[in-house]
Amino acid sequence: MTVQFSDAQASAQPVVRNRLDAFVASREFDRPTLVVDTALVARQYRALKAGLGRADIHYAVKANPERKVIETLVNLGSHFDAASRGEVELCLSLGADPADISFGNTVKRASDIAFAHAAGITLFAADAEEELEKIAEHAPGAQVYIRLIVEVSQADWPLSRKFGCDRDTALRLLDYAKELGLNPVGFSFHVGSQTRKAEMWGPTLDALALIWHDARDAGHDLSLLNIGGGFPAFYGEAIEAPTAYAAAVMAQVTARFGNVARIMAEPGRGMVAEAGVIVAEVMLVSRKSDRDMHRWVYLDIGRFSGLAETEGEAIRYQFETPRDGEESGPCVMAGPSCDSADVLYEKRPMQLPLTLKAGDRVLIRNTGAYTSAYSSIGFNGFPPLAVVTI
Amino acid sequence: MTVQFSDAQASAQPVVRNRLDAFVASREFDRPTLVVDTALVARQYRALKAGLGRADIHYAVKANPERKVIETLVNLGSHFDAASRGEVELCLSLGADPADISFGNTVKRASDIAFAHAAGITLFAADAEEELEKIAEHAPGAQVYIRLIVEVSQADWPLSRKFGCDRDTALRLLDYAKELGLNPVGFSFHVGSQTRKAEMWGPTLDALALIWHDARDAGHDLSLLNIGGGFPAFYGEAIEAPTAYAAAVMAQVTARFGNVARIMAEPGRGMVAEAGVIVAEVMLVSRKSDRDMHRWVYLDIGRFSGLAETEGEAIRYQFETPRDGEESGPCVMAGPSCDSADVLYEKRPMQLPLTLKAGDRVLIRNTGAYTSAYSSIGFNGFPPLAVVTI
Structure with missing residues (x-):
């Protein structure tokens, strides 16, 4: 029997999960158990990549750090977004190239920055002076991107103000990063978890693009746009199929930002849920x-x-x-x-x-x-x- | 230097914690670390026991299952309230007598009941027909107490309705337990977490006593009253000192319930926080x-x-x-x-x-x-x- 996702009608290509269901049906489990089918992870990676095109996928390891999941993604050429030294070590131990790992937590222990720098990680997130100072001291010359706060989210779960800074602070941080000898390459943001439709990205991208162009007008040669996560999973309400969704997001990005040298996306939930x-x-x-x-x-x-x-x-x-x-x-x-x-x-x-x-x-x-x-x-x-x- | 709890004015005997502070001040920690002084656990056990008198203390293991904490309490003669097979095994492995361990979770896996029964545990909680059936099948003849819902709490954090049943259901469950060949010995309840003053127990004990006497009038020879937890810790608002608090709770219990054969109390937070x-x-x-x-x-x-x-x-x-x-x-x-x-x-x-x-x-x-x-x-x-x- 072939079982299909119940959101099949929302997907261009219904996803077959008969291998997963057959495995579960044939086994006894003596305690609660999560069963993950890496073939479904691989299928989703390819579907998202097909829509994201030239953007690099940095899988958000925190969503599911299971070794076989990471291995599967390493083999597919995925890049990774790490939240901690532990996640950096995990990705490296499974063969990820340090050049493909970004240290995306805006709150990092100084010794973990030093560790990552020594391991060859070259890209770090920041949203505050003190964080830039830590990076400049422990990863001198590193590339940094500044995380911006977005307060126009249409996501199912808009994020708190925990991460990111506002426009004026961000422009000042770009200058400060240069002063500290760092290489400020661009901006990141997060549209909000579980943004079910691509069109919901519009207002956030509008707000971001204004800041992006202001920064360029101020003389910052930005080359990196990190569009973060927000890619949805099916929890009962209709979502768009991954390739069409990702392509529609990228079309909106291109319309507002033009030909950015490097674009990153960080699906976590949307990759493995x-x-x-x-x-x-x-x-x-x-x-x-x-x-x-x-x-x-x-x-x-x-x-x-x-x-x-x-x-x-x-x-x-x-x-x-x-x-x-x-x-x-x-x-x-x-x-x-x-x-x-x-x-x-x-x-x-x-x-x-x-x-x-x-x-x-x-x-x-x-x-x-x-x-x-x-x-x-x-x-x-x-x-x-x-x-x-x- | 002698450092005292900031709630010293609320305590009859200010608690000295200079050993704990000296240890912390003399050490470096490379990650977040909880430091627990078992001498303070022992002191608190004795202070609570002095007030609780003839009531048995069943330490709620879930509050802190650290092995040295359990060992300290085993050596002091404490009894234990276990939430799972894992906690039963932990207590047994550290020398607790199975007769001193109650399996207090009203939601138990059938195979865990069987395990506990085989290990010599004789006292189980329940609040539903289906749970009694599981206990009767896997721990035939066991003592059970019925957990009651209390909805008059004055605690800082009144509990949800997750645990316990109402009066009529409880009386029916006593009958049903007998039918199933179990030994229904009494009732338990929980006054609510962090009940800061002993007098706050009054309305709950009033409500409980009515049900207790109804059950006795209905012919149930109740011998066990489990007064649960609720014993407070200092989080900024004044609390009463442990001995005086426990003694005042027991005085209220005696006034309402008379000379109950066996009384249990289950401090967790109030023992180790x-x-x-x-x-x-x-x-x-x-x-x-x-x-x-x-x-x-x-x-x-x-x-x-x-x-x-x-x-x-x-x-x-x-x-x-x-x-x-x-x-x-x-x-x-x-x-x-x-x-x-x-x-x-x-x-x-x-x-x-x-x-x-x-x-x-x-x-x-x-x-x-x-x-x-x-x-x-x-x-x-x-x-x-x-x-x-x-």
């Missing part, structure tokens, strides 16, 4: 009171063992059970820990089969990104989310 | 814009590497820097990861010295509970929070 499925189990189904309208369904995985992104009920994952198709009813869903905050969906209950019971297998779809990476080391004595790559 | 300090470092201080009223201060520890309880800015930790006493100003505080949700305090900025800069050491006080336990396995390539016990 749909390549993974979590195999979980129902631990308990109960009611708190005879008057309760809904049941409580407790899984063996929760917010502290892989489903951190359900915080605030931000992501509504797609659940599959062997009883799908039977009559269903609303459920509050929670994790297995003795922590009252370990609740997945309560404000907007989920519809699940009425016959669901302890021991039933539950598949959680499109969970290849930002799941295992967030897992706690052992909260409540539960081991971290297991990961299997095929 | 004040025994620990995190040694962290400033990574970056910056402004996003010239117009910003506050600075951003980035630490090398954040929500995903130990400070999970800052979610929603719930806990306001006490920070100490070498520059305390100099002129200060408001700061947004954030962690080191490339995650826009990794912000510690933004709605209510923290006051920190204006001269603070990258490389400065920051002590985060009273962080012995619910820090290392929540730490992610390696989000963004950062290692989990290191723990050192002295």
Whole structure:
């Protein structure tokens, strides 16, 4: 049987995941396990690359740092965006060229900058004077790009103001970087996580382009535009197919920025989310009171063992059970820990089969990104989310 | 120099922590590290036990499962509340008597119940029919207590409805447990995390006592009352000293429940929080814009590497820097990861010295509970929070 993504109608080329489903169906798992199909990662890389054209893909390692995922991407020629010394070391250990790794965290430990510099990393992010000073001291002469704040996002989850600086600060930082002997090559930004449609990039790119051209007018010979992440995954709401999406983003970039020498994109979620499925189990189904309208369904995985992104009920994952198709009813869903905050969906209950019971297998779809990476080391004595790559 | 807790005025016996401070002051740490003084854990155990009297202390292992902490408590005669098979195994491996371990999670994997039963654990929590059925099948004849929902909490952080059931359900579950061949011995509840004053227990105990006496009137020979946790730690707001607090709670229990055969208490936070300090470092201080009223201060520890309880800015930790006493100003505080949700305090900025800069050491006080336990396995390539016990 060939199973297709449920967002097939939104994709030009429906993605086949029968290998992943066959593997999962044929195995028993004694604890919650993320299964990632590297063939699906490779397919997504190619699909995004086809749309991004001459832009370099720097995979955001933090989305899923599993070794086989990184290896797969190294073999495809991907570049990498590293958040820490640990991620730099991981990529190098799997054969990535240091010239293809950017150190994209704007908050770096001085000793980690020194390590990266010694390892041959030449490109660093910054959004503050103090960060430029650290880079100038520990990676003298390095290329730096300045991260800009964008406050016009149309993403599902606009980012906080944690990263980036405003226009005036950015222009001053370009000058300051030169003073410090660094090579300020361009700008980066992040359009916001899970930007579902390419057209949503428009207002952000408009705002960015004004700053870009101001900087050039001020005499800065910018050669690098890092368009960051924001590439979406399917979580229930329609998204555009990866090649068409990426091409439409690039068309908008070209229209506003012209022929930039070097363009980087940093998909993380958009690269690996749909390549993974979590195999979980129902631990308990109960009611708190005879008057309760809904049941409580407790899984063996929760917010502290892989489903951190359900915080605030931000992501509504797609659940599959062997009883799908039977009559269903609303459920509050929670994790297995003795922590009252370990609740997945309560404000907007989920519809699940009425016959669901302890021991039933539950598949959680499109969970290849930002799941295992967030897992706690052992909260409540539960081991971290297991990961299997095929 | 003798350093005293800043809540000394609230304590009958100011706690001396000069050993902990001397250790921290004499060491370098190359990454964020929680230092726990087991002598302070022992002192707190004795202080709580002096107030709790004949009640058994079941330390809530999930608060801090560090081996030396558990060993210290085993040697003092503490009992343990385990949330999982992992925690049961941990306690057993360090010499705890299985008769002194309760399996207090109301959501248990069937195979873990069987494991615990085989290991000699005889006391289990439940709040639902399906859980009782699992216990009856895998730990036949076991003692069970029914967890009740309490919705009159005056705690700093009232719990969600995730755990417990209401009166009618509880009475039915006592009957059902008997039918299943189990031994239903009593009730448990949780007054809410960080219940700062003993008098705040009153309304909860009133509500519980009604149900307790109803159950006895219905013919249930209850012998166990588990009063759960809620014992506070100092996070900036005055709390009562542990012995006086515990004694006042017990006086209220006795007034309402009379001479219960067996009383259990489950301090976690109240046992270990004040025994620990995190040694962290400033990574970056910056402004996003010239117009910003506050600075951003980035630490090398954040929500995903130990400070999970800052979610929603719930806990306001006490920070100490070498520059305390100099002129200060408001700061947004954030962690080191490339995650826009990794912000510690933004709605209510923290006051920190204006001269603070990258490389400065920051002590985060009273962080012995619910820090290392929540730490992610390696989000963004950062290692989990290191723990050192002295």
